[in-house]
Amino acid sequence: MKNKTSDLLIQIISVTIGVFLGFAISNWSENKKETKKFNSLIENLTSEIQSNMNKIEQVIDYHKTVRDSSRFYLSQKKLNNFKPTFFKGVNTLSFDNSVYQTAIQTGLFNKLKIEKSQAINNIYTKQRAYEEFSNLLLSGLITMDFEQNEKSYRRIATYLSISMTDIVIKETQLLENMEATLKLIN
Template sequence: MKKKIKAFVKEIVTIIVGILIALWINNWNENRKDKKYIHHITTSINKELSETRDDIINNIATQKSLIDTLDFYKKEDKISLFDILKKVNGINIPSIKINSWKAISNSKIELMEYDKVSTMANIEEQRELLKMKSQNLMNFIYPNTNETGIDKKELLKLMILDIINTELAIQKQINGITTDSAN
């Protein structure tokens, strides 16, 4: 009976050791896959944010040109909002790219560091705010394209300045996260 117990314990220990080794290998493999996934998604997020930052910089320059043009023509009652917008080639709003962020936020968000998650969530909120402000701007411009009054020109200027402030906030968030990723 003693031999049977020893044999049984020996078999159980062998099975348990085998299971533990299999679990360790599985965990190691999953961690390796997760690290590879995070590396790819982080690279993709950084590329999108870099493109977004460049787009913001270019659009702010155009928007400042619109503000200067509005200031220059604000007292000209023969120059409409449409004429001013035509002089600066219209209004441009940057494209805030966060597709990679949305992919990870819907699947393996727990693999990312809290600071990056928080910053990306803030960028997403700012993106929605920018979208809302842009829509309000369009809702203002379309019925007022033929307006020539100083009050409409000033209101358009204020709306563009508000949009620029939101873009600068997004740019600041992007600079913070891309600087952290470089370290």
């Protein structure tokens, strides 16, 4: 009887250890997969933010030129020969946000430390505000009357000067936020 009890006890202990090891290996494997997903998220978010930074860097000089040229024309006493050859459209941006949205939907975003998630949220909030402002800017420009007189020329130059000033401010702030966030993430 003693032999049977000790055999049974050994079998129970063996099975328990086996189950425990199975769970441990499964958890280790799952943690490894989650870590890989999280590292991939960080890498992809970094790429998306960098891509959006590149977009801004490609247009900010143009927006500064439109702003400064508009100001120059506004400083003139007469605007009879106003020909805004410097203006080639508003050239505002649409930003990528698919990685950010995927991170939120999958719940991986919640694994970020609070200061990182706040910095990233700040970028995407400012990008959204920029896009909304861009739509307002375009709507305002479309509704302007383009008559061939000095009053109309001044209105257009004023509108471009003010709106491009705001666009440049928003782009500069976004670039600063993006650079700081990339440093924080990496």
